[in-house]
Amino acid sequence: MKLGTVVQGDVSRAFRQDDTGTYYFDEPDVDAVIKRSDWRSLPVHKGSPPDREDLLPPVQRPGKIICAGLNYYAHAEEVGKTPPDVPTLFTKFASALAAPAEDLVIPALSEEIDWEAELAIVIGKRVKAAGPVAARAAIFGYTVLNDVSARDWQRRTSEWFQGKNFDRSTPIGPVIVTADELDVEGGVGVECAVNGVRRQSGTTADLIFKPADLIMYITQFMTLEPGDIIATGTPAGVGMASKPPTYLQDGDTLTTSIEGIGELVNVIRIDRSSAQ
Amino acid sequence: MKLGTVVQGDVSRAFRQDDTGTYYFDEPDVDAVIKRSDWRSLPVHKGSPPDREDLLPPVQRPGKIICAGLNYYAHAEEVGKTPPDVPTLFTKFASALAAPAEDLVIPALSEEIDWEAELAIVIGKRVKAAGPVAARAAIFGYTVLNDVSARDWQRRTSEWFQGKNFDRSTPIGPVIVTADELDVEGGVGVECAVNGVRRQSGTTADLIFKPADLIMYITQFMTLEPGDIIATGTPAGVGMASKPPTYLQDGDTLTTSIEGIGELVNVIRIDRSSAQ
Numbered sequence: 001m002k003l004g005t006v007v008q009g010d011v012s013r014a015f016r017q018d019d020t021g022t023y024y025f026d027e028p029d030v031d032a033v034i035k036r037s038d039w040r041s042l043p044v045h046k047g048s049p050p051d052r053e054d055l056l057p058p059v060q061r062p063g064k065i066i067c068a069g070l071n072y073y074a075h076a077e078e079v080g081k082t083p084p085d086v087p088t089l090f091t092k093f094a095s096a097l098a099a100p101a102e103d104l105v106i107p108a109l110s111e112e113i114d115w116e117a118e119l120a121i122v123i124g125k126r127v128k129a130a131g132p133v134a135a136r137a138a139i140f141g142y143t144v145l146n147d148v149s150a151r152d153w154q155r156r157t158s159e160w161f162q163g164k165n166f167d168r169s170t171p172i173g174p175v176i177v178t179a180d181e182l183d184v185e186g187g188v189g190v191e192c193a194v195n196g197v198r199r200q201s202g203t204t205a206d207l208i209f210k211p212a213d214l215i216m217y218i219t220q221f222m223t224l225e226p227g228d229i230i231a232t233g234t235p236a237g238v239g240m241a242s243k244p245p246t247y248l249q250d251g252d253t254l255t256t257s258i259e260g261i262g263e264l265v266n267v268i269r270i271d272r273s274s275a276q
Numbered sequence: 277m278k279l280g281t282v283v284q285g286d287v288s289r290a291f292r293q294d295d296t297g298t299y300y301f302d303e304p305d306v307d308a309v310i311k312r313s314d315w316r317s318l319p320v321h322k323g324s325p326p327d328r329e330d331l332l333p334p335v336q337r338p339g340k341i342i343c344a345g346l347n348y349y350a351h352a353e354e355v356g357k358t359p360p361d362v363p364t365l366f367t368k369f370a371s372a373l374a375a376p377a378e379d380l381v382i383p384a385l386s387e388e389i390d391w392e393a394e395l396a397i398v399i400g401k402r403v404k405a406a407g408p409v410a411a412r413a414a415i416f417g418y419t420v421l422n423d424v425s426a427r428d429w430q431r432r433t434s435e436w437f438q439g440k441n442f443d444r445s446t447p448i449g450p451v452i453v454t455a456d457e458l459d460v461e462g463g464v465g466v467e468c469a470v471n472g473v474r475r476q477s478g479t480t481a482d483l484i485f486k487p488a489d490l491i492m493y494i495t496q497f498m499t500l501e502p503g504d505i506i507a508t509g510t511p512a513g514v515g516m517a518s519k520p521p522t523y524l525q526d527g528d529t530l531t532t533s534i535e536g537i538g539e540l541v542n543v544i545r546i547d548r549s550s551a552q
Contacts, residue, residue, distance in 0.1 A: 088433035157364035221442045
């Protein structure tokens with residue numbers, strides 16, 4: 001099953017989709033649906049599929065967005081790192097999220113806006129100190145995310161945060177696919193294209209830390225809650241590792257897709273008015 | 277004026293205090309009060325001062341907790357860094373916060389639990405691309421925070437996040453003092469003691485990036501919202517820079533205080549049951 005959040009006039013609405021059609025919940029977003037253990041039996045109303053432009057980030061207010069860096073063997077190699085023994089973790093706040101078809105309006109403060117197509121885990125249950133079974137059971141589903149990064153800001157200090165948290169720079173969606181429908185460990189394709197030219201093409205079979213590994217690691221010290229997001233890292237092919245390095249420019253179309261989930265299509269808009 | 281949040285049976289309540297007494301709002305926490313531009317005229321009910329043990333983190337669900345590292349000249353020196361040109365920023369999630377008198381129950385996964393007394397800014401207004409005047413106007417007030425850090429986890433990777441986000445490890449409070457009552461740039465004392473022995477004693481006059489500087493820097497790329505927290509960094513005297521390095525042990529009492537705001541008193545409890 002797929003779930004998403006769509007704007008309808010002044011309000012938003014959660015929906016689910018399967019082979020039989022699109023059904024709208026009374027709940028305003030997937031955040032509200034996911035908190036209900038009985039969400040599969042909540043009342044719904046059949047309707048037309050949403051327009052792409054009306055899609056919102058499926059989870060609107062995740063309490064945590066935790067990102068794994070260096071989590072594909074080939075990407076660790078392209079940036080000159082040995083595969084790590086423990087995951088490198090950094091964070092985003094919900095203010096960084098953008099909708100699946102939204103223009104990414106980025107202040108003209110960075111010369112190095114780069115792409116990172118990623119599979120993102122959506123947590124469905126409160127979980128702490130998880131073993132493998134509890135970790136898998138805590139996964140509500142998966143979505144697509146592009147960890148758009150201002151590399152120059154990311155490298156200003158040891159901490160990557162400031163290059164990863166420009167307002168509304170991280171598209172997510174278009175929907176969440178429930179965990180039962182996606183064989184992540186078997187391998188699903190993760191792709192990124194710029195103006196139709198493929199730049200990243202990986203498979204989640206190459207993840208160093210699998211979704212359950214990440215949940216087990218994080219929940220040693222931190223409780224995860226329904227709606228929390230874990231971005232699992234990006235495969236090889238980022239712009240900064242290209243020869244020569246290549247970055248996103250005003251007007252570029254960024255397409256981020258994962259097999260079995262869907263695609264994000266976002267146009268880059270460099271906002272020169274907001275630069276200081 | 278001072279504001280805080282207190283537990284009352286099954287619910288919580290915001291309060292304010294001045295020379296004339298303690299007044300309780302109908303709002304459940306300072307989060308709700310701070311969102312009201314008319315908060316000074318909200319109805320209140322006079323009552324007894326709260327017991328220390330009933331105090332909660334004054335802000336219960338900050339959307340963002342942004343922390344500045346290396347922000348006192350003497351602390352940068354003690355950890356062997358030159359004073360930076362830009363602030364080093366990392367983050368906590370609200371799940372890391374603990375109450376002013378709460379035991380800090382930490383899983384026995386770290387051998388290096390350290391202290392970092394800090395002044396924290398509480399944002400009162402939505403603010404983006406702030407200049408100096410807007411930055412100062414966005415400050416609702418200040419509180420005390422101890423950025424308790426698992427140094428071994430902090431150093432596992434380049435990103436400090438995992439050493440800074442153990443559940444309920446970061447005490448905050450006891451109250452927020454409104455910005456008009458604290459001369460941060462003039463200098464207020466920031467102190468930390470372990471079992472009554474003073475380990476840190478600094479003044480905010482030595483901050484490299486002042487509160488308004490941090491807000492101007494962050495809001496170049498990111499919108500701040502009412503209730504967001506910025507921890508301004510810690511003065512010299514952390515455990516890892518002691519000779520020999522000294523860390524917190526089970527049963528230690530950690531006292532964190534800032535002149536004009538108040539103090540946090542937290543006992544460290546190492547939880548061996550939860551270690552894997």
